[in-house]
Amino acid sequence: MKLVMAIIKPFKLDEVRQALTELGLQGMTVTEVKGYGRQKGHTEIYRGAEYAVNFLPKIKIEVVVPAKMVDKAVDAIVAAAKTGQIGDGKIFVVPVEQTVRIRTGETNESAL
Amino acid sequence: MTTLAKYLFGVVAAFVVLALYHVHPALAQDEAAAAAEEVAKLDTGDTAWMLTSTALVLMMTIPGLALFYGGMVRKKNVLATVMQSFATTCIVTVVWMVISYSLAFQDGGAMNAYIGGMERFLLHGMGSDTLSGTIPESVFMTFQMTFAIITPALICGAFADRMKFSALVIFMILWSIFIYAPIAHWVWGGGFLGSLGVLDFAGGTVVHINAGVAGLVCALFLGKRIGYGTENMAPYNLVYAVIGASLLWVGWFGFNAGSAVASNGSAGMAMAVTQIATATAALAWMFIEWIVHKKPSVLGIISGAVAGLVAITPASGFVDPVGSLWIGAAAGLGCFFAATTMKKAIGYDDSLDAFGVHAIGGIIGALLTGVFAVKAIGGTPGLLEGNPGQVLTQLEGIIATIVWSGVGTFVILIITNILVGVRVSQAVEIEGLDINLHGEVIQ
Numbered sequence: 001m002k003l004v005m006a007i008i009k010p011f012k013l014d015e016v017r018q019a020l021t022e023l024g025l026q027g028m029t030v031t032e033v034k035g036y037g038r039q040k041g042h043t044e045i046y047r048g049a050e051y052a053v054n055f056l057p058k059i060k061i062e063v064v065v066p067a068k069m070v071d072k073a074v075d076a077i078v079a080a081a082k083t084g085q086i087g088d089g090k091i092f093v094v095p096v097e098q099t100v101r102i103r104t105g106e107t108n109e110s111a112l
Numbered sequence: 113m114t115t116l117a118k119y120l121f122g123v124v125a126a127f128v129v130l131a132l133y134h135v136h137p138a139l140a141q142d143e144a145a146a147a148a149e150e151v152a153k154l155d156t157g158d159t160a161w162m163l164t165s166t167a168l169v170l171m172m173t174i175p176g177l178a179l180f181y182g183g184m185v186r187k188k189n190v191l192a193t194v195m196q197s198f199a200t201t202c203i204v205t206v207v208w209m210v211i212s213y214s215l216a217f218q219d220g221g222a223m224n225a226y227i228g229g230m231e232r233f234l235l236h237g238m239g240s241d242t243l244s245g246t247i248p249e250s251v252f253m254t255f256q257m258t259f260a261i262i263t264p265a266l267i268c269g270a271f272a273d274r275m276k277f278s279a280l281v282i283f284m285i286l287w288s289i290f291i292y293a294p295i296a297h298w299v300w301g302g303g304f305l306g307s308l309g310v311l312d313f314a315g316g317t318v319v320h321i322n323a324g325v326a327g328l329v330c331a332l333f334l335g336k337r338i339g340y341g342t343e344n345m346a347p348y349n350l351v352y353a354v355i356g357a358s359l360l361w362v363g364w365f366g367f368n369a370g371s372a373v374a375s376n377g378s379a380g381m382a383m384a385v386t387q388i389a390t391a392t393a394a395l396a397w398m399f400i401e402w403i404v405h406k407k408p409s410v411l412g413i414i415s416g417a418v419a420g421l422v423a424i425t426p427a428s429g430f431v432d433p434v435g436s437l438w439i440g441a442a443a444g445l446g447c448f449f450a451a452t453t454m455k456k457a458i459g460y461d462d463s464l465d466a467f468g469v470h471a472i473g474g475i476i477g478a479l480l481t482g483v484f485a486v487k488a489i490g491g492t493p494g495l496l497e498g499n500p501g502q503v504l505t506q507l508e509g510i511i512a513t514i515v516w517s518g519v520g521t522f523v524i525l526i527i528t529n530i531l532v533g534v535r536v537s538q539a540v541e542i543e544g545l546d547i548n549l550h551g552e553v554i555q
Contacts, residue, residue, distance in 0.1 A: 044344075044346055045405050045407070045409065046345075046346060046347060046409070046411050047411060047412070047415060047451050047452055047465065048404075048405065048451070048452030048453070048455075048456065049345070051344040051345070051346055052344075053344065053346075
């Protein structure tokens with residue numbers, strides 16, 4: 001099992017969700033986050049006072065998938081979240097040791 | 113940018129054409145003059161309009177100003193800022209009832225040029241059948257009370273984010289009695305500025321220059337906020353500020369058209385010029401900001417609207433629509449430079465630009481009232497109708513107000529500082545006023 005963690009532009013969330021659902025994935029966790037990469041921040045101006053805002057709002061999606069699904073899931077996220085503009089985000093894949101469904105006690109892939 | 117430049121050129125050209133038109137004297141309106149000197153008798157039309165105006169002007173402070181200011185501060189100080197407007201409304205109501213109304217609007221005997229008398233202490237002698245002109249005195253007293261409320265509430269914009277609440281309570285009580293009441297008396301209560309011929313239809317001098325100058329003194333006395341110029345002090349929620357500014361705009365019809373204290377042609381013209389000046393000032397601020405900072409901002413257009421409302425306030429019963437267009441344009445541009453370039457150059461921290469918008473807008477409005485006053489509308493000609501002296505008279509009103517408000521506010525701050533201290537501790541300021549002063553937070 002792998003944890004696929006994707007940081008994407010907020011307005012791309014629904015397209016990504018749809019793409020992952022079409023692969024047959026049954027759930028995901030979404031968090032509103034702030035951060036920056038090469039895009040850096042932006043500048044806001046209020047009555048002439050300029051503020052450099054370093055952390056921009058992004059969405060973090062976390063989804064755990066069976067190892068054989070990882071490439072498909074990553075490709076689906078890239079296809080759905082890509083605009084070609086700077087600031088599209090990143091995807092991290094990390095190994096997962098164990099999964100437990102709390103309600104039934106099922107473990108690992110049958111719990112996904 | 114070239115397209116924008118063309119548009120601007122068009123706007124300037126339109127102004128020039130209108131200026132040429134302005135040489136034309138306006139049509140005479142003699143109905144007001146004829147109705148003026150009759151025996152005092154209650155007029156139901158006037159009374160109905162003044163009841164309405166009173167409610168409109170109260171709406172300017174709560175929720176208008178509360179939301180306008182509340183939306184512009186940081187999240188940790190929103191409730192404290194809203195509280196300042198609301199508490200000021202309550203405090204000034206009681207102070208006005210006890211003593212300020214009497215000091216502002218009663219005959220002061222030998223001292224009448226400077227301060228009124230104590231005849232209406234605790235509103236003694238004001239019954240349901242007592243008249244003030246053609247309306248019940250109770251309505252006039254409450255109408256004027258709403259002006260006494262909004263004036264000190266405007267000052268809160270200058271010391272936002274760092275004033276102790278206990279200090280605010282003391283400051284508001286003293287300020288209403290010793291600053292607002294005398295200046296209102298000077299202009300409207302039979303005092304020396306009114307006798308001098310200073311034109312201030314709805315309070316450009318009494319309300320806005322007064323509050324704005326007091327605000328500057330407060331900003332200087334309290335000092336800059338921690339992190340001013342380095343930390344991000346972006347507004348919490350500009351939608352609140354837009355709602356607040358819009359309520360101010362609507363309420364201002366009670367402020368300006370209500371200052372006719374009658375339901376007549378003067379009130380109607382005051383309403384029209386208020387609308388025109390406000391929209392023009394909003395556009396002026398928007399366009400100049402578009403040029404200077406590359407984007408027309410929401411905060412910019414609403415700030416311009418408030419600047420226009422302020423500037424047309426003294427002029428509203430005296431100028432014609434074309435005059436109001438000029439006043440609006442001047443206010444939008446002048447207040448933009450005051451709140452951005454001038455504030456930055458001088459370096460004071462007037463948090464929400466009480467000085468930059470209200471004092472500067474008020475001064476522009478007071479002076480231009482002397483320029484654009486039309487005899488056929490308000491009974492007094494201005495510079496354009498061959499009466500340059502009116503501009504000097506206006507200047508005297510401005511200077512008297514600046515001196516009394518500036519010095520008086522400074523003394524009140526010293527007293528307040530000795531009694532309770534005016535500024536919150538560094539820890540409180542950094543963590544936020546809401547949780548520390550009021551025990552509440554916005555989630």
